[in-house]
Amino acid sequence: MKEATTTTRIVPDEKGRFGVFGGKFVPETLMNALTELEASFAEATQNPAFCQELNHLLSEYAGRPTPLTYAERLTEELGGARIYLKREDLNHTGAHKLNNALGQGLLAKRMGKKSIIAETGAGQHGVASATVAAKLGLSCKVFMGEEDIRRQSLNVFRMKLLGAEVIPAVSGSRTLKDATNEAIRYWVSNVEETFYVIGSVVGPHPYPYIVREFQKIIGEETRAQILQMLGKLPDEVIACVGGGSNAIGMFYPFIQDETVALRGVEAAGQGVNTDKHAATLSLGRPGVIHGSLTYLLQDEHGQVQEAHSISAGLDYPGVGPEHAYLKDNGRVTYTSVTDAEALEAVQILCRTEGIIPALESAHAIAEAVKRAPQMSKDEILVICLSGRGDKDVLTIQDALESEKGGER
Amino acid sequence: MTVAVNRIDRLFEDRSRKRFIPFITVGDPTLEATYQIAHALVEAGAELLELGIPYSDPLADGPTIQRASQRALENGVSITDALQLVGRLRESGMEASLVLFSYFNPVLQYGVDRFFADLAKFGADGVVIPDLPIEENGLAVEAAKKYGIHVISLVAPTSESRIQTIGEQATGFLYCVSSLGVTGARASLREDLADFLGRVKASTTVPTAVGFGISTPEQVKAVAPHTDGVIVGSAIVLEIERHVEQLKDPNQSKEAVEKIKTFVHQLASALQ
Numbered sequence A: 001m002k003e004a005t006t007t008t009r010i011v012p013d014e015k016g017r018f019g020v021f022g023g024k025f026v027p028e029t030l031m032n033a034l035t036e037l038e039a040s041f042a043e044a045t046q047n048p049a050f051c052q053e054l055n056h057l058l059s060e061y062a063g064r065p066t067p068l069t070y071a072e073r074l075t076e077e078l079g080g081a082r083i084y085l086k087r088e089d090l091n092h093t094g095a096h097k098l099n100n101a102l103g104q105g106l107l108a109k110r111m112g113k114k115s116i117i118a119e120t121g122a123g124q125h126g127v128a129s130a131t132v133a134a135k136l137g138l139s140c141k142v143f144m145g146e147e148d149i150r151r152q153s154l155n156v157f158r159m160k161l162l163g164a165e166v167i168p169a170v171s172g173s174r175t176l177k178d179a180t181n182e183a184i185r186y187w188v189s190n191v192e193e194t195f196y197v198i199g200s201v202v203g204p205h206p207y208p209y210i211v212r213e214f215q216k217i218i219g220e221e222t223r224a225q226i227l228q229m230l231g232k233l234p235d236e237v238i239a240c241v242g243g244g245s246n247a248i249g250m251f252y253p254f255i256q257d258e259t260v261a262l263r264g265v266e267a268a269g270q271g272v273n274t275d276k277h278a279a280t281l282s283l284g285r286p287g288v289i290h291g292s293l294t295y296l297l298q299d300e301h302g303q304v305q306e307a308h309s310i311s312a313g314l315d316y317p318g319v320g321p322e323h324a325y326l327k328d329n330g331r332v333t334y335t336s337v338t339d340a341e342a343l344e345a346v347q348i349l350c351r352t353e354g355i356i357p358a359l360e361s362a363h364a365i366a367e368a369v370k371r372a373p374q375m376s377k378d379e380i381l382v383i384c385l386s387g388r389g390d391k392d393v394l395t396i397q398d399a400l401e402s403e404k405g406g407e408r
Numbered sequence B: 001m002t003v004a005v006n007r008i009d010r011l012f013e014d015r016s017r018k019r020f021i022p023f024i025t026v027g028d029p030t031l032e033a034t035y036q037i038a039h040a041l042v043e044a045g046a047e048l049l050e051l052g053i054p055y056s057d058p059l060a061d062g063p064t065i066q067r068a069s070q071r072a073l074e075n076g077v078s079i080t081d082a083l084q085l086v087g088r089l090r091e092s093g094m095e096a097s098l099v100l101f102s103y104f105n106p107v108l109q110y111g112v113d114r115f116f117a118d119l120a121k122f123g124a125d126g127v128v129i130p131d132l133p134i135e136e137n138g139l140a141v142e143a144a145k146k147y148g149i150h151v152i153s154l155v156a157p158t159s160e161s162r163i164q165t166i167g168e169q170a171t172g173f174l175y176c177v178s179s180l181g182v183t184g185a186r187a188s189l190r191e192d193l194a195d196f197l198g199r200v201k202a203s204t205t206v207p208t209a210v211g212f213g214i215s216t217p218e219q220v221k222a223v224a225p226h227t228d229g230v231i232v233g234s235a236i237v238l239e240i241e242r243h244v245e246q247l248k249d250p251n252q253s254k255e256a257v258e259k260i261k262t263f264v265h266q267l268a269s270a271l272q
């Protein structure tokens, strides 16, 4: 393990830095709101009533703890490491996003805000935010790129059914990046009465920190579950990385366990040798996007490049600053898999385990398909199954049918 | 290296007069048009120009300036072009203060030290970086000092307890954001604006300028008593947008520039 000792530093520091990454690169209008958020979060997480209410919602409403499932037939098929799946797909609303949305929703309420806004790519964070708004009696606006509205029509309908207003973002690539720009613009204009529920470990400090704290329950449960089941830690843990919230949630509690290898998987889209990918950590350079300094897909003049992935939730040119930090100090290995490999992985998991994974999660599965056979039969591999694939079945169907068409 | 007295400081030595500060985007719709419009703005009464470097993700800007950025980017206009435009304006004898407006990422990629060195080399006086609050501007301020350039700080109605610190650290002038939100024309200004501007003035020795949302001669008149300068962006950019096709055509651009000049003159003369 390279330089594992550096990871024992406390991150983020008081300036919101993970090493050189992170920070608060936002318009002055928002600075006071970020300071208030920082203080409210610190106060709330020290408050027993707040923690109790959150824990209650996580167990009685979200359905936690989620199971850790031994994937027996997948293990047999791949012939290598014993594979376990952390079932975030079994959360209410179908993905890990609810853990964070519940936390931030409760915080919004505690701060006396009556309305929340959110950005969404795949729609899972939008659905989670709309759900929490309904449950807690808040109004909710969700910003979503026009292209994603088209790709994720089922989730758009769910959000509306839950009482949220879905606002199309029509600038740029009309995907998650642009939805985030629009959400920030709205927030700057309405900062006094609006709470912005950010959906991943991105954005200005304290968001990457807050979201990690609300998502680290994934790794904490996994660690306890595997110790209880097998009496030992896993050898390797794999999670997909869009902004990086399910991955950091899974990795964080294992950071100090130096024997556990951690792998984050980005979307390589049509391939890392094309310009249609979302492999930020592999191919980006440090830059500033949406309030933090992190790896970024950009051209030589610092203009942000459009990302591409078959999975709307990974289609983002930035990444959480903590991942940038973990890449540079070598504690986590970042790789990428293509759209085609992810589609193949969807089918393998369906066939062997009877689980339709989200296209995002399929990237983690695809990496495991490569890794497991290289590992020995007594090694343990855990995959974070961040969400279920119901939202993606139309995309999967289209892709598989055009693949078949191509073969004829 | 000897650093000349910064033109912004010279301009505001006399604070008995209010200064008109227009904003335009470099390369909207072409670099040549920007060159001509810049001269027209000075002829119309502007003494400090704010020149926006186009950016793909201008998150502090409303739709008007976003569209201007998009038009310029479609022409491939970059941070280098913006710096060179400043050089060209100086060569042509322009004496007005010139301030570039850029999001931080292009500056970071260009190289922070190199950027400030080139601002000085080409004859700019300051820079506004809307996503670089005082907590993050250390490197930029250090480089700026070295080359005699001002990093203009922004202060917002929500700044509250931060106003004092921002005011104390400000150099050049202090950019007071007149409304919450992004750039763009607004029908009315905040009721507590005078109050906010009063608090800012009490916090600082540098001159203040007010911008974001100011778009009519009436609004210019209304804010003038509370400030040393008034900044108008989106309203002028909208006027440029109305003449985009003519501005691109060498046979018609002169006439279009004249119209923009007349429009800006009305705004500028509302100040005194």
Ligand SMILES: Cc1ncc(COP(=O)(O)O)c(C=O)c1O
Binding pocket: A095, A096, A097, A121, A122, A123, A124, A125, A199, A200, A201, A240, A241, A242, A243, A244, A245, A246, A247, A312, A313, A314, A358, A360, A361, A386, A387, A388
């Ligand atoms: C199921 C699922 N997994 C993963 C992601 C990617 O987000 P993150 O990298 O923050 O976990 C998304 C985002 O929409 C998602 O819906």
